[in-house]
Amino acid sequence: MAATRSRSKLLWDVISYVVLVGLAFIAIAPIVWTFLTSLKFEEDIVTRTMQYIPSRITFENYVKLWNQSGYPVLVINSLIVTTTTVLLCLLTGTVAAYAFSRFQFKGRTQLMLGYLVVRMFPAVLMIIPLFIIMRQVGLLDSTIGLAIAYTSFLLPLFVWMLKGFFDAAPKELESAARIDGTTRLGAMFMVVIPIARNGLLATCVFVAIAAWNEFLFALMLTTSQGSRTWPVGLQLMVGEFQLPWGMLAAGGMISILPVIVLFAIVQRAMVAGLTAGAVKG
């Protein structure tokens, strides 16, 4: 009996490890492959026989990308768009999430549902109306316009996530703060937000990554080098008669750097934030 049980447990362990290793491979392999490609000479990339590990290494792709293709401008544009999006969400979403979490007002449920419904439409559906609106208000082909477009579909996510963190902060704390002499907003800034800090950080990182990586809206709403973001810029490097694999790979590697750095900095706070409220205490 005991032997069978331990054998079936072993079998389960083996199966779960195989599945996990398989999934990890699927997730990591493309990144490793991109990294290796970015270090290869152009003539080593397209070869008759597959070369997994490059026999010689070069940083030429990175240098060429940075100096000749206007990639720095793309990265800076992306940074501006991402920062603006996060700031917009932070300014409007925090107050909205707090109101949803704490007040019972008419139409509250409908409004929250509305926020969710916006997320249910495919992005493609919103692009054409957004394009027309942006053209009419003169925000087409601008980083601010793009940031506003991102906010329109990231804000609902931001508000819903943050509402969860605000819900987890005990209401008695605000009562105490209000008796101690703060206004409602004062209680939110001085007491609730410091408690929900990790959650706020996690939500911001989430929004930042989504804005940083976004491609479709950026492709439609920007037309010039002056406001293009890096995903669009990379895509436009693919020409009719050339496919600069090495530079594309280098661009990919550079663009995931900020995400990795961001994660490294806030990882602890983010994990704490995402699991907050999961365990009481």
Add this chain to the structure above:
Amino acid sequence: MATLSINSVRKSFGAVEVLNNIDIEVEDGGFLVLLGPSGCGKSTLLAIIAGLENSSGGDILIGDKNVNDVHPKDRNIAMVFQSYALYPTMPVRRNIGFGLEMRKVAPKDREAAVQRAAELLQIEHLLDRKPGQLSGGQRQRVAMGRAIVRNPDLFLFDEPLSNLDAKLRVEMRTEIKRLHDRLGTTTVYVTHDQVEALTLGTKVAVMKGGVIQQLADPETIYDRPANMFVAGFIGSPTMNFLKGTLEQGDGGLVLRHAAGTLALAGLQQDVAGFVGREVTAGIRPEMLDSGDGPASLTGVVDVVEPTGPDTMVIASVGGQLITARLGPKDRPRPGEPLTLTVDTTAINLFDPVSGNRI
């Protein structure tokens, strides 16, 4: 310091009425306890006094100022919450001084005030810790420090001792009483613990279903409860209710119950209108003693519960269970017959139909 007047305060959530015409006056320096089972509306009333909730009608006056439309921060009150509600991100020092900080008191004066409050509560050594590093009792003290540091007109306590273990609860109860004696600030204290109510209050309001059942000083509440709910809610073990018929005997009134009669000499009530009718006699367990006397009950011992200083004996008197608080040496055995003498001067008679004291 100030008086507190609660005038015809009502509160309803939709169709549900949680407070029904509450009228209470608290004198300057008084200690009002709102006592009742959960859901009786006592915490809601406290929240209305604090200004955290709006009433549906009626007035709250602190001193002679109507505060209906005054923000909590401008009512000059301080509150201690059941969960203590300490700001987890701030050290104890800032927690206590937060109210002063918000009122723009100069840092030097603030520091001095915090120090004084901390000394009073013996928590000086904890000032630089965060609330998460404190034990339950320490948090309780910090919460009280935050309340007293501002010298408010009114202290509000919302079940402050419920989260403490039994021993600490008794200690902190004494501490609160000492603090009130020393500071003399008008206080409203919400609890469901009748011992806290009786030991702390100068005035106790027993509430049920949003209605005040009785508002009186603790002695009156204990000795002459207004109805059977108050009688049963106050006291541990609870008051015995003995059903019977009130009759005019040879030597005075008697209660004829299932197992005989009980002479009611020295009764403190005017019950003339109830002669010949069903009544319920409320007898506190400590009004019973073993042995025979002019007024006595006989029954059979059912359960014996020694508690140390007392022995609780539950006996069946004509089918009705009666609890008696006997001396530590009294140890009857279950199944034995038992005669209990009754101190009839302390008996309360209730109308079994309305439940009210006759």
